[in-house]
Amino acid sequence: MAASSRNGSFETVVLPHLDAAHNLARWLMRDRVAAEDVLQEALLRALTYFPGFRGVNPRAWLLQIVRNTAYGSLALERGAELVPIARSEDSDGAGADLPSGEDDPERALIKSRARCRARALIAALPVELRETLVLRELEELSYKEIAEVTQTPIGTVMSRLWRARRSLLAAAKTEPGR
Amino acid sequence: MTVSEPFCEMALLVQAEFDGELDAAQAAALAAHRAQCPICQAAEADLAEARTLLLRGGYYALPDEARRRVLQRLKPVLPAHLNRRRQWWRAWWTGGIGFGLGAACAAALALVLLSPAEEGLTRQLVASHIRALQPGHLEDVVSTDKHTVKPWFDGRLDFAPPVKDLADLGFPLKGARLDFLDDRAVAALVYQRDKHIIDLYVWPATVRSDASPQMTESQGYNVVHWRWNGMRLWAVSDLEVDQLRDFADDWQRTP
Numbered sequence: 001m002a003a004s005s006r007n008g009s010f011e012t013v014v015l016p017h018l019d020a021a022h023n024l025a026r027w028l029m030r031d032r033v034a035a036e037d038v039l040q041e042a043l044l045r046a047l048t049y050f051p052g053f054r055g056v057n058p059r060a061w062l063l064q065i066v067r068n069t070a071y072g073s074l075a076l077e078r079g080a081e082l083v084p085i086a087r088s089e090d091s092d093g094a095g096a097d098l099p100s101g102e103d104d105p106e107r108a109l110i111k112s113r114a115r116c117r118a119r120a121l122i123a124a125l126p127v128e129l130r131e132t133l134v135l136r137e138l139e140e141l142s143y144k145e146i147a148e149v150t151q152t153p154i155g156t157v158m159s160r161l162w163r164a165r166r167s168l169l170a171a172a173k174t175e176p177g178r
Numbered sequence: 179m180t181v182s183e184p185f186c187e188m189a190l191l192v193q194a195e196f197d198g199e200l201d202a203a204q205a206a207a208l209a210a211h212r213a214q215c216p217i218c219q220a221a222e223a224d225l226a227e228a229r230t231l232l233l234r235g236g237y238y239a240l241p242d243e244a245r246r247r248v249l250q251r252l253k254p255v256l257p258a259h260l261n262r263r264r265q266w267w268r269a270w271w272t273g274g275i276g277f278g279l280g281a282a283c284a285a286a287l288a289l290v291l292l293s294p295a296e297e298g299l300t301r302q303l304v305a306s307h308i309r310a311l312q313p314g315h316l317e318d319v320v321s322t323d324k325h326t327v328k329p330w331f332d333g334r335l336d337f338a339p340p341v342k343d344l345a346d347l348g349f350p351l352k353g354a355r356l357d358f359l360d361d362r363a364v365a366a367l368v369y370q371r372d373k374h375i376i377d378l379y380v381w382p383a384t385v386r387s388d389a390s391p392q393m394t395e396s397q398g399y400n401v402v403h404w405r406w407n408g409m410r411l412w413a414v415s416d417l418e419v420d421q422l423r424d425f426a427d428d429w430q431r432t433p
Contacts, residue, residue, distance in 0.1 A: 026238035118235035137232045165228035
């Protein structure tokens with residue numbers, strides 16, 4: 001593994017993780033355009049650091065760069081304002097394929113609403129809970145990898161994950177119209 | 179959760195088990211506790227519910243158009259970077275002589291022997307193939323009809339890849355996707371033989387002449403490559419060597 005990261009090029013080692021990098025950027029920034037900016041900037045940084053990369057986990061390495069780039073971005077805490085939660089369902093991501101994947105338009109609409117609502121609930125979590133949850137559930141990182149990416153002790157990762165899940169459920173239960 | 183909600187110290191372990199972080203001994207200890215703790219019993223269901231909610235929110239894969247934009251902007255920087263890497267290798271090689279001479283030489287030599295362009299390409303292809311086998315990554319367009327697959331590449335590539343269906347010969351076409359190899363976007367056609375997936379990568383050759391199929395092997399995968407009609411074709415699969423060879427022959431023979 002170490003040999004492949006030393007031998008491999010940026011294209012073969014880092015670029016396979018573009019989706020993961022984008023997913024994290026998108027959930028951190030909560031805005032499509034800001035996420036793409038962060039992704040671009042993170043890739044440039046990754047390219048600069050790559051000759052020194054000796055690790056065995058390029059995905060975690062790239063995600064850490066994405067996270068640091070996002071935290072350095074002034075737009076990080078503006079995502080919720082930039083994109084009002086009510087219309088956070090935009091044209092990218094999994095939402096775009098709903099109409100074709102579902103024959104029945106009514107069911108497609110219900111699914112689309114459920115997704116929209118889920119996204120709004122996740123987006124409303126504080127950033128440190130949100131990133132922990134996204135890294136665990138969507139990127140399927142281990143606690144150790146999350147600790148590495150977020151530069152946080154494992155104990156903190158565990159309690160953040162717990163709080164994130166409880167907050168999400170609590171918000172889902174108190175939400176009107178449920 | 180509200181702060182007043184009853185909390186059990188062991189609940190974080192229930193969560194750790196849910197996340198696959200406990201070994202067998204820890205899990206057994208937890209099971210004993212959980213048998214008599216209603217809070218921990220309830221926690222499990224909540225964790226699953228939170229997971230469902232999160233997965234419903236979904237993964238933001240990078241859309242095709244944004245991917246093109248991002249890679250395009252990266253392109254001007256990439257070659258310079260690759261040059262830097264080569265210089266770094268040279269520096270390492272010269273500097274390595276003084277220290278741990280024997281070992282350093284042996285290691286460097288092995289690397290030089292193992293990394294001609296085609297070795298590197300084989301590795302890239304196998305890595306790409308393995309990546310594609312992850313759920314949801316295999317095809318961008320799912321179709322067994324070559325008349326659907328071929329036009330799908332229009333505007334996505336700067337060449338028109340040959341698309342053939344070999345269903346009659348036992349290698350049905352399943353779909354296709356774009357991939358990035360050897361510094362360029364390539365077509366990846368997905369075929370299937372029984373339960374085995376074959377990825378066929380296609381991109382324009384710099385040499386016009388045809389070349390007959392050659393077999394290699396990397397990380398337990400079989401690889402066959404040939405040149406046909408101005409295209410380079412590389413197929414990767416976990417099929418037996420003979421069957422993959424048949425695939426290459428059949429593919430060439432099919433009009």
